[in-house]
Amino acid sequence: MARPPLVPPGPELDRTERTRYARHLLLPDLGSTGQRRLRAARVLVVGAGGLGSPALLYLAAAGVGTLGIVDDDVVEATNLQRQVVHGDADVGRAKTASAADAVHAVSPLTTVVEHRERLTADNALDVVADYDLVLDGADNFPTRYLVGDACARLGVPHVWGSVFRFDGQVSVWWAGEGPCYACVFPRQPPPDAVPSCAVGGVLGAVCASIGSVMATEAVKLVTGVGEPLVGRLLVHDALGQTWDALPVRADAACRVCGSGADATRPLGWASAREDDGSADAGPADPRPTVTALGLRDVLARGDVLLVDVREAGEREVVTIPGSAWLPMDGVRAGTPDDPLPGLDVPRGGPVYVVCKTGARSAEAAALLRSRGVEAVDVEGGVLAWVRDVDPSLPTY
Structure with a gap:
């Protein structure tokens, strides 16, 4: 189902912008008004890594006016196989700084806000509240649940992607319009139950496939074009070169966005696993x-x-x-x-x-x-x- 555009259009495009974005202006559903919405949009990208890299480049090229980048990490040589906003000369630099340079190289018109910090329960709401939507390319479950919780609390659309080895997933979580992240993934898996890319590996080009879909969803949401992935989970198998859309729906009993959700609970509470004894557990046994x-x-x-x-x-x-x-x-x-x-x-x-x-x-x-x-x-x-x-x- 199509939804109204998230962002009102900004001022008229000047001659330089009309030339730069000419291929967008030719699209009947997007046109000049859609391009003005993109220029007025504020989009937050969590993680300047495998998914954040292609998303940042395509959003900058699309003419998004303000891009926020959240990452507290530095560039390592192992990142370069898939994190295409960074180059060999960036090893050791803050990822936000390297990514900002790459964005400006593509689009000098884009304003970049660097959040060189880790999202926590203390700062997530303040960071997310300043943006129209969030693209979540986090590589760990605690951050994913934290982002999902903050977006649901604020009613901000949450474009989420995940990759592992030759597979990827992407969806748009949006409390009030469809399911939030915790509706579909209510429990954080135990440590090491799901290996990270650093353990299991990932084909770099799969990050490009999923990251570009995330960027497309962001453009659709900002401009009101097409049908976003609200209520659908898109699953990609790169080896079989298949894409499958699975229906997902909001959970009325969801602890994050359901009718009984506690708006005063600590942010990130959804990531805690119930019935594991952790709340009452004493000190861990000493181990050699x-x-x-x-x-x-x-x-x-x-x-x-x-x-x-x-x-x-x-x-x-x-x-x-x-x-x-x-x-x-x-x-x-x-x-x-x-x-x-x-x-x-x-x-x-x-x-x-x-x-x-x-x-x-x-x-x-x-x-x-x-x-x-x-x-x-x-x-x-x-x-x-x-x-x-x-x-x-x-x-x-």
């Missing part, structure tokens, strides 16, 4: 750990089992010499009689467990200890090994 430097000394003594629980593709990038491999699914499949399927567990000595940064290895070590194995978690994972022991190794 070792630093990367400590592991180096242990390995130097020889006859040590170091188990790498990362995925195969991660080991293609970098490994700690001498490590054995059993991915997390294999560890989870173990039993007290066979705690590490396919590996011989030494008797009377500890087993050291490593992953990329320490999250998966902590889970694996806890599982092994529940099976009677003396397991030690390597703090900081392979990245700590590269940083502290052998900086000549590649990272990711």
Whole structure:
């Protein structure tokens, strides 16, 4: 269903603008009035990464007058495979600054507002309230739920995208007009239940596919052209080169936008998982750990089992010499009689467990200890090994 344009038209276009946006002016449904709406629009892009990059470039080229960019990260070499607003010379720079330069190179007429900060429950409402709509390209669940919560609270349309490996999803969440993010995804998954792109990888061009759809949805919402993805979840399979639209609907009992939602609750409350005991849980049990430097000394003594629980593709990038491999699914499949399927567990000595940064290895070590194995978690994972022991190794 078509919806009224979000933004009223600004002043008439001058001669330079009419030339620059001539191909838009030729579109009967958009025309000069639509272009004036774009120039008057204020659009916030959360994340100057894989999805934010193409979205920012196309929104700038489309003539959006003000683009806000939220990101507290700096450019790393591993970003360059898909984050096309950054280049080799930008490594080490703030992503907002690099992205702002790229936007201005495309469209000097666009005003860029840098929010060089992480969105939190304390600042999200203030940031979002200054914009007509939000494009959410966040790469983690807490930020996604926070953005969705803030947009629902303020009634701001929330254009959301997500990518993983060769797949992508995109929708428009809009409380009051259709479902919000929490209506369709009411529970944040447990840590490491859904691997990130940094763990599972992503084809860079899939980010372009999803990011360009996000930009298209933003243009449609601003100008009132076409039917936005409200009430539909678009799913893309790049390997099969298919696009499927799944119907989704608002949940009357949604804790964020439902009839009984508490408008005074702390922002981001929707990301908390119910019935997991976390509210009443006491301090976590102490767990044996070792630093990367400590592991180096242990390995130097020889006859040590170091188990790498990362995925195969991660080991293609970098490994700690001498490590054995059993991915997390294999560890989870173990039993007290066979705690590490396919590996011989030494008797009377500890087993050291490593992953990329320490999250998966902590889970694996806890599982092994529940099976009677003396397991030690390597703090900081392979990245700590590269940083502290052998900086000549590649990272990711």
